[in-house]
Amino acid sequence: MTRRAVAIRHVAFEDLGLLAPLLAERGYRVRYLDAGVDAIAPEGSIDAELLVVLGGPIGVYEEAAYPFLRDELAAIGARLRAGRPTLGICLGAQLMARALGAEVGPTGAKEIGYAPVTLTEEGSRSVLAPLAGTPVLHWHGDEFAIPLGAQRLAETPGFPNQAFSLGARVLGLQFHIEAEPRRLEQWLIGHAHELATAGIDPGRIRDDAARFGLALEAAAREVLADWLDGIDLGGEHE
Numbered sequence: 001m002t003r004r005a006v007a008i009r010h011v012a013f014e015d016l017g018l019l020a021p022l023l024a025e026r027g028y029r030v031r032y033l034d035a036g037v038d039a040i041a042p043e044g045s046i047d048a049e050l051l052v053v054l055g056g057p058i059g060v061y062e063e064a065a066y067p068f069l070r071d072e073l074a075a076i077g078a079r080l081r082a083g084r085p086t087l088g089i090c091l092g093a094q095l096m097a098r099a100l101g102a103e104v105g106p107t108g109a110k111e112i113g114y115a116p117v118t119l120t121e122e123g124s125r126s127v128l129a130p131l132a133g134t135p136v137l138h139w140h141g142d143e144f145a146i147p148l149g150a151q152r153l154a155e156t157p158g159f160p161n162q163a164f165s166l167g168a169r170v171l172g173l174q175f176h177i178e179a180e181p182r183r184l185e186q187w188l189i190g191h192a193h194e195l196a197t198a199g200i201d202p203g204r205i206r207d208d209a210a211r212f213g214l215a216l217e218a219a220a221r222e223v224l225a226d227w228l229d230g231i232d233l234g235g236e237h238e
Contacts, residue, residue, distance in 0.1 A: 002027055003028045003050070005029070005030045005048060005050040005052065006032075007031070007051075008032075009033065009034050010034075011055075011056050014054050014090075014179075014190075016178060017178040017179050018220055018221060022221065023050075026228055035068055036068045040075050041071065041075055042074060045075040046078055048084075051084065051085070052088075052089070053072075053088040054091070054092050055090030059142050060098045060142070061104065061105060073095060073098060077100075080099055085231040086171075089177075089178055090174060090175070090176060092172070093144060093174055094144050097145065098144070100147035102146060102147040103144070106141055107143050109141060110140075110198045112195070112200050114135040114211075114212050114216075116156075117136055117154040118155050118156065120152055120155065122153055123154045127171070127230060128153050128154060128223055130219040131154075131177070131219050131220075134212070134219045136175045136177055137175060137209075143161055146161050150164040150166045150172075151164060152164055153165055162174045162175060163175075168231060177224070178224070181209045181213025184205070188202040
């Protein structure tokens with residue numbers, strides 16, 4: 001049985017990564033929509049069995065500079081109101097939070113590099129449980145508030161809201177578990193200006209990817225596989 005997954009992509013190298021083969025194994029046919037190039041409308045987003053909203057280096061509040069964000073937020077909001085399976089990563093999670101009525105904004109700080117998240121009590125009982133003690137890849141300066149009715153799943157010392165879920169079918173992650181360690185050099189090149197501006201040595205991130213990449217990849221596959229398998233069993237959220 002072929003199922004359809006739509007992935008909204010904001011920059012070429014921040015793609016489905018480790019999630020792609022897991023989707024293929026479960027019979028999903030993936031269609032990418034490149035934000036700012038392809039039309040993003042509620043009709044196409046609601047119809048697919050799965051929507052994945054990926055990361056990117058802009059803020060959800062920058063609609064004046066990036067007008068496509070208005071259409072993207074409308075499509076995501078329609079999807080969430082319909083109770084359809086939706087996964088958001090970094091910017092994607094921020095867009096989901098904003099579409100659900102939560103505040104999203106800059107913090108004035110950067111969290112870039114590998115570091116663990118602390119799971120909340122709810123997070124320890126969620127699909128994120130395999131991430132306990134495993135450094136994940138952070139790459140953000142904005143943060144979201146937890147949407148009304150959602151569960152807060154993870155935190156770090158500087159960013160108390162790192163993940164949320166709304167029932168079994170909606171999951172937002174501020175951090176990256178989808179990024180393939182062997183392709184991290186694309187991230188270092190693509191975000192070179194941001195790294196230089198923040199005074200972050202790309203060599204440190206490269207070294208940490210070598211140290212933590214395999215463990216994170218194993219934990220990430222378990223998290224993503226469990227969530228994908230769970231959305232078939234989860235009911236509509238109210």
